[in-house]
Amino acid sequence: MIQYPELRRALIERVRYYRELGIYDFYRREPINASATPLLEEATLRESASEHREEMPRKSAVLAKPVESDPLPVLTVHPEQNVADTVAALRLIREDLGDCTRCKLHQQGRKQIVFGVGNPHADLMFVGEGPGADEDTQGEPFVGRAGQLLNNMIKAMGLRREEVYIANVVKCRPPGNRTPERDECETCSPFLMRQIAAIKPKVIVALGAVSAKNLLAINAPMSELRGRFYDFMPAGARSSDPEWQGAKLAVTYHPAFLLRDPRQKGEAWKDLQMVMKYLGLKPPMPV
Numbered sequence: 145m146i147q148y149p150e151l152r153r154a155l156i157e158r159v160r161y162y163r164e165l166g167i168y169d170f171y172r173r174e175p176i177n178a179s180a181t182p183l184l185e186e187a188t189l190r191e192s193a194s195e196h197r198e199e200m201p202r203k204s205a206v207l208a209k210p211v212e213s214d215p216l217p218v219l220t221v222h223p224e225q226n227v228a229d230t231v232a233a234l235r236l237i238r239e240d241l242g243d244c245t246r247c248k249l250h251q252q253g254r255k256q257i258v259f260g261v262g263n264p265h266a267d268l269m270f271v272g273e274g275p276g277a278d279e280d281t282q283g284e285p286f287v288g289r290a291g292q293l294l295n296n297m298i299k300a301m302g303l304r305r306e307e308v309y310i311a312n313v314v315k316c317r318p319p320g321n322r323t324p325e326r327d328e329c330e331t332c333s334p335f336l337m338r339q340i341a342a343i344k345p346k347v348i349v350a351l352g353a354v355s356a357k358n359l360l361a362i363n364a365p366m367s368e369l370r371g372r373f374y375d376f377m378p379a380g381a382r383s384s385d386p387e388w389q390g391a392k393l394a395v396t397y398h399p400a401f402l403l404r405d406p407r408q409k410g411e412a413w414k415d416l417q418m419v420m421k422y423l424g425l426k427p428p429m430p431v
Contacts, residue, residue, distance in 0.1 A: 224342055225382050230264040233342040233384065237335060241315070247331040249316035255280045260311035260339055267423060269309045269345040269391075270294065271336065272398060273354035274324045280317035285310045290399035294351075297399070301416055302425045309343055311336060313358045329358050337378035344388045347419050348376060352398030359393060369395040370415055373422070394419050 223240070224233035238259050244250060258275040261284050270286075278288035286294045295305050314324045314332040324332075340348065350356040356369050359376065377390035396415035397408050420426070 222338060222381065224338065225384055228384050230342055230344075234260075234264055234339065237338045237342065241335050244315070244332075247316075247328045249314065249318060249328055252319045254316040256283050257315045258283055258285050258312065258317070259315055260309060261285060262305065262309035263307050264309065264343055266307060266309040266343060267346040268303065268307075268419070269311070269340065269343060269348045270298075270351055271348060271355045271359065272310075272312045272351045274312050274314040275317040276321050276400075277317065285312050286399070289403060293399040293402060297412070297416060300413070300427060301420050302428050309339075309345065311339055313355055323354060329354070333358055334380055337381040340378040340391070341381040341383040344383055344385055345391050347423060348391045348393045349415075349419060350393060350395045352401060355398075356395040360395075366395065366397065370411070371418075373418070392422060 222237075224236040227233045227236060241257065241259065244257055258279050262269075272285060275285060276288050276290070278291070279285050285291070294310075298305055298308060313329050313336055315335065316332075318324050318328070348359070350359050350369075353366055353369070356366070357363055360369070360374055361379075362369065372394075374393040374395075375390060376393035394415055397412045402409050402412055
């Protein structure tokens with residue numbers, strides 16, 4: 145029989161494992177056998193979670209009480225998972241997000257939530273880090289100077305903005321356009337994962353290091369993240385289509401960075417050409 149300290153360590157590692165996958169929501173399941181004895185009391189679970197609060201930010205979810213007959217947590221079922229229509233699924237996700245007050249960004253000057261825009265059936269999806277001032281005003285991602293450059297990048301790929309889907313890791317503007325903080329990304333990214341699962345793109349382009357590191361859960365410099373495809377399945381979210389086996393994910397520079405350092409535009413174009421080749425896209429003929 146597993147000794148108590150070993151079980152406690154195993155439980156902590158299991159919770160951390162799901163946390164790193166982006167899975168936060170659990171619910172309590174009663175023992176299948178009425179005589180089944182819980183292996184760990186709730187007080188111990190709360191204590192172990194407190195010891196690891198740096199790795200596991202507080203969530204509103206309730207952790208399941210482990211029992212011998214059901215040792216693993218159970219994923220929350222989101223309402224859009226049973227909806228085949230992508231437009232309706234995205235609407236349900238947006239309604240669930242509501243007038244979000246889940247992190248401190250709602251108290252720091254945001255005007256509105258910037259959910260996402262574009263073709264809900266897009267093969268190609270772009271993900272940035274967060275809204276800026278223009279986006280916060282208009283309620284649409286990438287509409288400022290960086291957005292104009294992104295539009296040009298999309299056009300150079302032989303596509304129109306209306307043919308792709310564009311979203312961000314966080315959906316509220318960080319004050320002063322600062323980089324979103326870890327707890328803000330962790331709070332908001334589950335909604336992005338649900339958007340991805342609903343849209344079911346063939347390729348996702350992560351724009352910048354913040355987007356790449358949050359999507360891939362890899363802490364590496366851009367020089368190591370770029371130049372290859374990653375197999376990507378959104379953590380903590382399921383698609384309504386069982387045949388969708390995830391997307392390919394590529395990393396490139398954020399348009400705002402390219403505005404500051406235009407010398408890197410050639411490198412970004414290499415990344416986009418890799419995506420174009422995978423999708424069978426050809427650049428438009430010069431006029």
